[in-house]
Amino acid sequence: MFMLKYILRNAFRHKLRALLTVTGVAIAILAFGLLRTLVGLWYLGVESSSSTRLVSRNAISLVFSLPISYKERIRQIPGVTRTGAMNWFGGIYISEKNFFPNFAIEPQAFLDLYPEFLLSPEEQKGFLLDRQGAVVGQKLAATYGWKLGDRVILKGTIFPGQWEFVIRGIYRGAQRSTDETQFFFNWDYLNETLRRTIPRRADQAGIYIVGVSNPEKAAEVAQAIDSSFKNSLAETMTETEKAFQLSFVAMTQAIMIAIKIVSYVVIVIIMVVAANTMAMTARERISEYATLKTLGFQWHHIAAAIFGESLFIATLGGVVGILGTFPAALFIEKELSQFFPTFQVTTTTTVLQLSAAILVGATASIFPTWRAATIRIAVGLRRIG
Amino acid sequence: MTTVLTASGMALVVMVFAATLMLTDGLKKTLVETGSPDNVVVIRKGAQTEVQSGVERLQANLVESLPGITIGSEGSRLLSKELVVLINLPKRGSNKPSNVVIRGVSSISLALRPQVRLVEGRMPQPGSSEIMTGSGIARRFQGTGIGEHLRFGMRDWTVVGIFEGGTTGFNSEIWGDVDQLMQAFRRPVYSSMLFRLADSNNFEKLKEQIESDPRLTLEAKREPRYYLDQSEAMSKFLNILGMTLTIIFSLGAIIGAMITMYASVANRVAEIGTLRALGFQRSSILAAFLSEALILGLIGGLAGLFCASFLQLLTISTMNWQSFSELSFSFSLTITTALESIAFSMVMGLAGGLIPALRAGRISIVDALRES
Numbered sequence: 001m002f003m004l005k006y007i008l009r010n011a012f013r014h015k016l017r018a019l020l021t022v023t024g025v026a027i028a029i030l031a032f033g034l035l036r037t038l039v040g041l042w043y044l045g046v047e048s049s050s051s052t053r054l055v056s057r058n059a060i061s062l063v064f065s066l067p068i069s070y071k072e073r074i075r076q077i078p079g080v081t082r083t084g085a086m087n088w089f090g091g092i093y094i095s096e097k098n099f100f101p102n103f104a105i106e107p108q109a110f111l112d113l114y115p116e117f118l119l120s121p122e123e124q125k126g127f128l129l130d131r132q133g134a135v136v137g138q139k140l141a142a143t144y145g146w147k148l149g150d151r152v153i154l155k156g157t158i159f160p161g162q163w164e165f166v167i168r169g170i171y172r173g174a175q176r177s178t179d180e181t182q183f184f185f186n187w188d189y190l191n192e193t194l195r196r197t198i199p200r201r202a203d204q205a206g207i208y209i210v211g212v213s214n215p216e217k218a219a220e221v222a223q224a225i226d227s228s229f230k231n232s233l234a235e236t237m238t239e240t241e242k243a244f245q246l247s248f249v250a251m252t253q254a255i256m257i258a259i260k261i262v263s264y265v266v267i268v269i270i271m272v273v274a275a276n277t278m279a280m281t282a283r284e285r286i287s288e289y290a291t292l293k294t295l296g297f298q299w300h301h302i303a304a305a306i307f308g309e310s311l312f313i314a315t316l317g318g319v320v321g322i323l324g325t326f327p328a329a330l331f332i333e334k335e336l337s338q339f340f341p342t343f344q345v346t347t348t349t350t351v352l353q354l355s356a357a358i359l360v361g362a363t364a365s366i367f368p369t370w371r372a373a374t375i376r377i378a379v380g381l382r383r384i385g
Numbered sequence: 386m387t388t389v390l391t392a393s394g395m396a397l398v399v400m401v402f403a404a405t406l407m408l409t410d411g412l413k414k415t416l417v418e419t420g421s422p423d424n425v426v427v428i429r430k431g432a433q434t435e436v437q438s439g440v441e442r443l444q445a446n447l448v449e450s451l452p453g454i455t456i457g458s459e460g461s462r463l464l465s466k467e468l469v470v471l472i473n474l475p476k477r478g479s480n481k482p483s484n485v486v487i488r489g490v491s492s493i494s495l496a497l498r499p500q501v502r503l504v505e506g507r508m509p510q511p512g513s514s515e516i517m518t519g520s521g522i523a524r525r526f527q528g529t530g531i532g533e534h535l536r537f538g539m540r541d542w543t544v545v546g547i548f549e550g551g552t553t554g555f556n557s558e559i560w561g562d563v564d565q566l567m568q569a570f571r572r573p574v575y576s577s578m579l580f581r582l583a584d585s586n587n588f589e590k591l592k593e594q595i596e597s598d599p600r601l602t603l604e605a606k607r608e609p610r611y612y613l614d615q616s617e618a619m620s621k622f623l624n625i626l627g628m629t630l631t632i633i634f635s636l637g638a639i640i641g642a643m644i645t646m647y648a649s650v651a652n653r654v655a656e657i658g659t660l661r662a663l664g665f666q667r668s669s670i671l672a673a674f675l676s677e678a679l680i681l682g683l684i685g686g687l688a689g690l691f692c693a694s695f696l697q698l699l700t701i702s703t704m705n706w707q708s709f710s711e712l713s714f715s716f717s718l719t720i721t722t723a724l725e726s727i728a729f730s731m732v733m734g735l736a737g738g739l740i741p742a743l744r745a746g747r748i749s750i751v752d753a754l755r756e757s
Contacts (some may be wrong), residue, residue: 017644024640031633060537061471061484063436160431160602200573233571250481251704262401262630269397269634273641276390280648
């Protein structure tokens, strides 16, 4: 108990220095937490994948499409519950800055294969019946102030022209981490317009979303689909939705690795600063430690005192940093929602933040602890001031 | 030791700062060098990249007949109709698939792009299943070295040459005969056209002609501008990220500098008192401590810059979100970046040392001398 009191009293002996160190650690831990959450965002698509969905694309690359005739053949493969065509539309709303993902998808397949997007029965019916209908996520609708029945015009990039849609549904995500910034519209609208304007591009699906009845059989079903189209004009490559999303993540892997490295560099920098503080503190108190040793305290008492003080300051800074992460994340989610659809701090991140703070505290004190614990009493007392 | 620690903290921050600037410069260099200002890229109106665009054969022929295009030495126009698609290839070693740009070219394409040179092997023969790969691809993807084979579009293709594109985006592409590729991929339309202007000042007039023609749904851009637009989103993101990180880090380093300077002031209170008693002004004391902080910043900055210069040996390859193709670029260190980094570091030192130095200046002589 005395040790604790001793540590606490000593920690705030030099108020300004302690305050600065705590602030420094808090900033670093905050940055670490935000960076980790940013990396986590990359995996958002992967996290929200369902184990009962497969994605079938053209084996050459995403740039090539699959004929609509494949739909029936895929549906007949054992293990497949439902399938639907989906095309990345890539439309622009007013200006390129307002980016959000927009897709053409067959409405019934959309409703059956994506149960995590919650819609009321009227909204579902409206989407099914209206050729120009669109379903958008809650966050997206809030960003642009869209309500049910509003007309929205998207400028096509891959499919040129001005495309007009009517909002027939605004979905909520079943989980908090579900992406609510997506825009889905009726595939038939896209196809029928293409049939009139550029017939050679009609009747093509970008990808097929395939629902499987049993997630354990996913690999089998994927292979069955691919082998039935082998050696045809458009060979398929079917993988689980998770693998499909991961392939996108892997393409920007270099950036992610860089961000991860940077988040560790933050910790190293603050370790250096904390070590600096502890080294200074220990150096000033050498004569005190020598006095304590004279009084009969052992080297492990001294070591515990320094170690404890360093740990205390670092953990205090860590806790402040962790507490600050939540409001910061909330702010980012609200203000920068167009770049970051969700910005949720996970429990793992918080645990890692705390561990980082403790690590900083421990490492910063290594050299001063060793020095103070091993100093001979006479040498220590010789140092005055 | 505390000086070393503080300086290392600042060195790390300067490294991150310099790395961000170097990355943006490297990215810009890659993309801007990728184009010649006398070349014009023609793509479909509304498409932002060649991958999204489609140019019908009829439209291509109409553009080819326009006056203002350079006539080559053999009497044909310096205009190339090209196909740009992506294929998924596994990387050497990790087997991870990544998108690679395949460009269907004609014999004129190499002439239109002076930054690209053949370094090994030969050009693919027109009408054959031969391809050549950029050196950035040959190193990193399976089946892309000379003599190796790739299979796509239900045909086997042999790599007969390797070309070098420097830091341009072409270094990460595979080139083949445009007609063969169009057949293999069953694409009846081109993706884009590239031609050289006979007179560079004629660009606006030619652009107007192409874009206002009702038979053509096309738009024309100068080549460097086209590639610059492609990287806008990516470089903006990297820039913002880098700057935010640097600001956060510099706060940490400034705090470190402050702690060091406060301690150094506290340790020398007696000296300050003596100096004041001898007749030195408050402002001299202030200046002395400020210079100490600045020098600390300078040392940290030089150390950080030194370490950052090693980054130039690294090549980063990632996917450009807008064009979906692999983009390979390196860090480029310029004098401006070096000077900016040193200045930044000294400012950090100054910011950290200002308040302690002010405090040092304000101590009264009697109190200072009493403290020994």
